Amino acid sequence: MHQDAHHHHHHGAGADSWRLAGAAAITGLFMIVEIVGGIWSGSLTLLADAGHMFTDFAALFLAFLAQRIAARPADWKWTYGFDRVSILVAFVNGLALFVIAGFIVYEAIERFLAPPEIAGGLMLVVAAIGLVVNLVSFLMLHGGSRDSLNMRGALLHVLGDLLGSVAAIIAAIVIMATGWMPIDPLLSLLVAVIILKSAAMLVRDSGRILLEGAPDDLDRADLARHLVATLPGLDDVHHVHVWSISESRRMATFHASIDANADAEEVLEGIREEMRRNFGVDHVTVEIEMSGTPRKRACADCT
Numbered sequence: 001m002h003q004d005a006h007h008h009h010h011h012g013a014g015a016d017s018w019r020l021a022g023a024a025a026i027t028g029l030f031m032i033v034e035i036v037g038g039i040w041s042g043s044l045t046l047l048a049d050a051g052h053m054f055t056d057f058a059a060l061f062l063a064f065l066a067q068r069i070a071a072r073p074a075d076w077k078w079t080y081g082f083d084r085v086s087i088l089v090a091f092v093n094g095l096a097l098f099v100i101a102g103f104i105v106y107e108a109i110e111r112f113l114a115p116p117e118i119a120g121g122l123m124l125v126v127a128a129i130g131l132v133v134n135l136v137s138f139l140m141l142h143g144g145s146r147d148s149l150n151m152r153g154a155l156l157h158v159l160g161d162l163l164g165s166v167a168a169i170i171a172a173i174v175i176m177a178t179g180w181m182p183i184d185p186l187l188s189l190l191v192a193v194i195i196l197k198s199a200a201m202l203v204r205d206s207g208r209i210l211l212e213g214a215p216d217d218l219d220r221a222d223l224a225r226h227l228v229a230t231l232p233g234l235d236d237v238h239h240v241h242v243w244s245i246s247e248s249r250r251m252a253t254f255h256a257s258i259d260a261n262a263d264a265e266e267v268l269e270g271i272r273e274e275m276r277r278n279f280g281v282d283h284v285t286v287e288i289e290m291s292g293t294p295r296k297r298a299c300a301d302c303t
Contacts, residue, residue, distance in 0.1 A: 016151055017067035023137040024060035027053055030133040037126030041119035056157040059093045063154040083246035086150035091206035093153035097199035104192040108185035120175035127168030134162040149206050156198045163191050212243035231270040233262025235291045250281040257289045
């Protein structure tokens with residue numbers, strides 16, 4: 001069963017990697033068009049979006065490489081495999097989103113202080129093309145894994161581009177209709193705020209895994225109480241440590257005090273099943289302590 005899950009995981013990762021490659025190619029090609037259009041029209045919204053797309057191209061390409069590397073099997077040196085590579089890239093992508101948002105805010109303030117003339121017609125055409133391109137990339141990535149932080153980071157970059165294109169279209173229409181130039185930096189600020197919120201969530205989630213924090217939905221105290229209440233012969237669970245290798249691979253270690261009259265193997269099998277079924281943990285290492293007798297240091301690796 002574990003091998004089947006591992007096979008499906010890497011099969012899905014392979015499909016995701018090609019989604020990332022396609023999105024990177026589309027983003028890179030349109031990025032060039034948007035840079036030219038932004039310079040020609042004088043639009044900050046277009047230039048900001050082009051700058052975002054440049055980092056998105058790099059982010060998508062890195063995410064593609066990470067996905068390919070993460071599919072490699074574990075070896076004698078990297079005993080847990082390479083799943084953390086995709087988490088690391090997701091974390092870097094989240095930090096990059098902070099930088100992008102900061103740049104947009106800085107440029108928007110500059111534009112508020114000295115609003116330039118903007119060619120609304122050209123801005124509208126380029127932004128409309130960008131919207132189509134970003135929609136295609138978004139739909140490609142949206143069909144990928146919902147649990148992968150690497151895919152989520154890539155999707156957030158593309159979503160930021162999508163919002164930037166929508167903002168550029170609205171700004172162009174307002175400028176053509178009213179001539180009110182501040183709408184351009186104003187909408188850029190709105191996009192920056194949305195990007196910052198998404199970036200904060202991505203950095204938080206990927207950072208927790210990199211720092212080996214317990215998953216959000218798993219409480220160590222609840223885990224211990226559930227096992228003791230559910231399994232006859234299990235007297236106590238302590239020294240509990242739970243962490244994640246990746247979004248889908250959870251690990252746990254703890255000490256289990258088992259009644260001297262209980263069948264230790266039966267209790268261990270119950271622990272395996274409960275951890276897998278109720279807490280999504282497939283790999284558990286338990287140190288057994290027999291209650292009422294001198295401590296026996298036997299390590300049962302429940303994989």
